[in-house]
Amino acid sequence: METILIVDDEKNYLLVLEALLAPEGYEIITTDKAEKALNIIKDSDLDLVITDMKMPGMSGMELLEATKRINPDLPVIMMTAYGTIEMAVEAMKKRAYDYITKPFQNEELKLTVKKALENYRLIKENRLLRKALSDRFRYGSIVGKSKPMLRIYDLIQKVADSKASILISGPSGTGKELIAKAIHFSGPRKDGPFISVNCGALTETLLESELFGHEKGAFTGAIAMKKGRFELADGGTLFLDEVGDMPPSLQVKLLRVLQEMEFERVGGTKTIKVDVRIISASNRNIKEDVAEGLFREDLFYRLHVIQIEVPPLRERRDDIPLLVKHFVDKYTKDNQNKQVELHPDVWKAFYNYSWPGNVRELENVIERAVVLSSGGIITVEDLPEELTNAQVELEAERFVPPGMPLPQALEKIEERLIRRALSECNNVQAHAAAKLGITKSLMQHKMKKYSIVI
Ligand SMILES: Nc1ncnc2c1ncn2[C@@H]1O[C@H](COP(=O)(O)OP(=O)(O)OP(=O)(O)O)[C@@H](O)[C@H]1O
Ligand SMILES: [Mg+2]
Known part of the structure; x- marks a missing residue:
């Protein structure tokens, strides 16, 4: 009524x-x-x-x-x-x-x-x-509405209830840890612990005792027994971050633990049994590491029963507006609810930038801009230089070896821009040509010249 x-x-x-x-x-x-x-x-x-x-x-x-x-x-x-x-x-x-x-x-x-x-x-x-x-375009604290992100939400939901090992791969700052947490907190283990360990940040010995714990007196400095992350994660999820950086000797030990779900503390003899779900993440291409003999193949297959690939932000620019809104809301709340709008030129810079630091970089840029902005509007002056400076120059430096003659260097850049336009347009030549402001036939001509096959 x-x-x-x-x-x-x-x-x-x-x-x-x-x-x-x-x-x-x-x-x-x-x-x-x-x-x-x-x-x-x-x-x-x-x-x-x-x-x-x-x-x-x-x-x-x-x-x-x-x-x-x-x-x-x-x-x-x-x-x-x-x-x-x-x-x-x-x-x-x-x-x-x-x-x-x-x-x-x-x-x-x-x-x-x-x-x-x-x-x-x-x-x-x-x-x-x-x-x-807007609920559809977020999953817990993950925001995004691009096709790859919607697929990831779907996957999270599908894998949350199982115990299958998950490997999340993607460049730095794309939200791998956020996804790992979303899987943990949407599954039956959500009331259990979520424990993470960075496998790349510690020396081999330290990492071993970090993972499996150690008994008192196991080595100099081991003044008391210490539980390892595996034990702490019992009944929950263990997040192995940067798993690709794990030293080979530990890879063998990890493999055994994953198979048996049991281990001994360093310096100990008692076998400890645990029930742990493993989610790992890496920004290296572990498959390549396997091919080069840097990562054990058997361990790789154990870890990536299911793989979730998170594309870099520049390949899912559809997510930018939502992410911007999300972070503006977040940081205006931290700043006495300061109301801010974005100048159209700021949007343009956001769309054109390559975001090498991905979502983390976008978040930092917005936090900074919210603080610097005045008069309720974020302008390009509030952005870091790299977003507004000649981006082509920056990109060029990455693809053109020093000392390369100009005509060749320009060709390199041209090839690069064409490849990028194609990938951003899902290989639809007409769209990519329009994006670059050239005709489709010129596009095809250039593709032939650079042997770009799609
Ligand atoms: N889709 C997203 N929605 C909201 N916030 C995000 C998203 N992706 C990343 N972030 C934020 O960006 C930051 C980096 O995310 P996270 O630590 O999960 O990245 P990562 O892939 O683990 O990076 P690294 O490889 O450097 O460890 C975090 O503050 C996170 O909250
Ligand atoms: Mg991380």
Whole structure:
């Protein structure tokens, strides 16, 4: 049932309006003071306010303004016995839904009320829809709506309930750890521990005792028994970060533990059994490491029963707007809810930049820009130099060996740009050509020249 609040200092009007509208199936609340009305508006879930314009104390116009501050979408219909057009215009400017003049025609009033309620219903539905849409484009704290990200959400859901080992691969800052946590927290182990260990940051001996723990006196400095991460993760998930950097001797030990789910602490003899789900991550291409004999093939197959590949941000630019919004919200909250907009040139810079540091870099850029921005707008001046400086130059340095003659260097860059445009356009030549501002036939000619096969 929809609820209407009616405010008028003349009690007779309250009675008349209630008698008129209650039979239409609305719930009616009445009050003769705007101040009281305001409290009701704050505390209840209303669908419409009908208020008199001229009242002692707070006026109808003030009530309108206060209501719009509380809920800008809630419709307010103004009533006035002083049906001057100026007042009505002013109320409409202040976003009143409509106004009626006293004495009013019953049917006209009923119709205005019906339209206002219908309109509000639509606004509410839209709000829900928007919320539902935005929920679809996030998974826990992961944000993104590009095809690869939607696929990743799907995968997370599918693998969360199983115990299969997962290998998440992707360049630095793409959100691998976030995904690992999302898998853990959407599965049956969510109340168990999520323990992570960085396999690249420690020496071999330290990493071994970090993973498996050690007994008192196992080595110099082992003054007390220490549980390893495997033991701590019992009943939960162990996240092996940078697993590709694990030294070969430990790879053998890890393999055994993964097969048996049992091990001994360093310097110990007691066998410890655990129930741990393994999620690992790497920004190296482990498959290549396997081919080069740097990573054990058997371990690789153990770890990547299921593989999740996270593409670099430049290959999923569709995610940029949502991520920007997400981080702007996050950092304006940290900065006294500072309201900020982005200048169109900032968006342009974001779209054109190659984001070598991926989402982490975007997050840092936004945090910095929110702090630096003034006047409620982020401009290119608030961005770090690398985003605005000649990007081609930067890119060029990476692909052109020093000392290469200019004509060859330019060709290298041209080839690079064409390849990139193609990959960004899913190999649709016409789109890639349009992106580069050349004709499709010129594009094909260049592809032949550089032996680009798609
Ligand atoms: N899709 C995303 N939505 C929201 N935040 C993200 C997303 N991807 C990454 N981030 C944020 O970016 C930062 C880096 O993410 P994370 O640590 O998960 O990356 P990573 O792939 O593990 O990087 P590295 O290889 O350097 O360890 C974190 O602050 C994370 O919250
Ligand atoms: Mg990480």
